[in-house]
Amino acid sequence: MNKFKYILIFVIIIVFLLYKCSLNSTDYHISTIPAMTDPFRGGHIEDTHMDTNITALNNQSGVRQYRILLWTKYFQSDDWLHLDLKSMGCQFSNCLFSEDRSLVVSADAVFFHWRDTSPWDLPAKSPMAAARGQKWVLYNWEPPQYAPAFRVRPLAEHIDWVMSYRRDSDIYVPYGSVTKCDTKWHNEDLFDNKSGSVAWIVSNCQSPGNRETYVNDLRKHIDIDIYGMCGQHDCPRDGTCLSAIVKKYKFYLSFENSLCKDYVTEKLFKIISYDIIPVVYGSADYSLIMPNNSFINVKDFNTTEDLAKYLKLVSSDKQLYNSYMLWKKSYCPQLTHFKYFCHLCHKLNEDSARKPTNRWNPMTHQIKDEPLTTRQMDTNDGNGLNNQSNVKQYRILLWTKYFQSDDWSHLDLKSIGCQFHNCLLSEDRSLVVSADAVFFHWRDTSPLGLPAKNAAAVTSGQKWVLFNWESPENSPAYNVRHLFNHIDWFINY
Structure with missing residues (x-):
């Protein structure tokens, strides 16, 4: 009985090996490969293997399919994932959308919505993808007051195209037309x-x-x-x-x-x-x-x-x-809700060169009359401040204490070796409109004692700064929740 059992097992193994060899033979037809789920289509791929080479993604009519990875949601919604560009009447409809983050290297474009972008949840930009022409796209329909700069600051060196209501954007997307x-x-x-x-x-x-x-x-x-x-x-x-x-x-x-x-x-x-x-x-x-x-x-x-x-x-x-x-x-x-993806798909099909740019400052991009499209942060804001005969004095209002202490209001920036020491610190809350910056320490911030952000101060360039040196467990969100839409700069470890 045992002998018969071993013979049967041996026969099964031989049959299995012969079957595997047939799969590897040159006569094997690709059509017999089980269909693979394509996250960009939501259906199946019926032809060859998942080749990341863009030429393998052409459809049967020879039209290239552009893959757009939606890295973020849209105001916490994923409605845009189900867009059908053809039914929307877009000139080009050969763009496929996915939120599968494993495609961050193979996608033709990686898309970020400013308000849903988190500085702690960003991908690394692949040199291989960049060399192939992958575009990182930052979309914003909100004015600067509602688009906190700290959300996108780490992206500053990596954004290729900016989509916004600004006419000088790489991709101009007005609310209507x-x-x-x-x-x-x-x-x-x-x-x-x-x-x-x-x-x-x-x-x-x-x-x-x-x-x-x-x-x-x-x-x-x-x-x-x-x-x-x-x-x-x-x-x-x-x-x-x-x-x-x-x-x-x-x-x-x-x-x-x-x-x-x-x-x-x-x-x-x-x-x-x-x-x-x-x-x-x-x-x-x-x-x-x-x-x-x-x-x-x-x-x-x-x-x-x-x-x-x-x-x-x-x-x-x-x-x-x-x-x-x-x-x-x-x-x-007409309103152009979600039509901005028509513009993006058009831009990808054009594959046109970026227009010349000099700088992109995400904090002031919609107020200054300069193009939004530059790829680097302004690192020269301090130039000229070493000319002590004509030095602007920046006023910083310390709205909160520091762990219930006011030690930092007495700091002497020059004596502690700061490169720039033309900043004056004060706890006088009557300066909330005239100050160049309003400073909040997370742990000492109270949601019941916050100022109103003044429109004139914002226009003059006032910055609201949130500082935190604590881990999330020791940084209650309710302390600063009401500040989230108003913070311009974020300082932490």
Whole structure:
């Protein structure tokens, strides 16, 4: 019995070895290889092995497939992972998306969303991938006040393309657009149905751009009905509120919360889909993105009183009011939510050379009039400070103590051998607006004792700095949670 058992085992082994040899023979057809899951397609690969060589990724029609690794989420969501570029009407749809981080070397592009990027969760850039042409792409749709620099500082030397609302970005991705189109718009009787003057929906009551101050002054000269959290009228988010407002009112305040170069959001692009005149407040050149006579710009008026007088004039003249609607006969507005991937795929297909750049400073990139596209941090901010005859004095407000001690307020930077010692330290909280930097020690920070970030101070370049020398276990997050969207620089071990 045992002898028969051993013979059977021997036969099975021989059969198995013969089968393995047949797999290695040159006559074996690739079609018999089990399908492999492709994380970029979510389906299967039916042809050859997973070759990282880009030429092996062409589809059957000869079109190259570009692989984009989404390293981060998008505001904690992975919605963009399921985008179908073809159904979105993109010119190029040969880009495949994945969040499989094992593909960080083989991907054609590695994509980072600024607000979801963590300085403690970044890949190493492969020299082999870079030599092959892999692009690291940083995307940001937020103004600097809501895009903390510490999140992306370690990426500064590695970013190849920047995508943002800035027109001088490598990849320009506005919130919306207005394009020529055939339209049957005809609504010249809308004037007679509007009984209200000016409306505004707002939920951010203290904006970096200080728009609420302008509105409060404007209200002295013309009636403005304010809806939402900052106003006297409720406004549900289900769309019924906005629909009712645009039917009732003649003007809508499309006021941006931040005054940054080229920063124009849905506050304008959404409202121009309706029959109401937008009054714009921002730092963009609106003539570059909007048709003539389609909006009223507060910058065209010296005072709020002058603006109010003009709004009253337009409000009382049917022909003049309707003249602001004539553009709708030739143009169509649209939001471009997630269309930025159309632009990225187009850029990858173009494979064009980067435009010349000099520097990329992620802290001030959307305020300065310099291109965003440079690849190195500004390391020369201190140049000239050694000229003691003309030295700027930087004021640092120490908002917190240091482990309940105020020892650091008495530091003498010169005596401790600092390269630069033209910084003055103070605990006087009345300097919160005028200081060049406001300094917080994590362990001594209280969520109940934080200042408000001043828009004028931000514009002047004030930096909020968070310092921590403790491990996470000894650094309670609740201490600084309210600071996360305001910190510019982070100091730690």
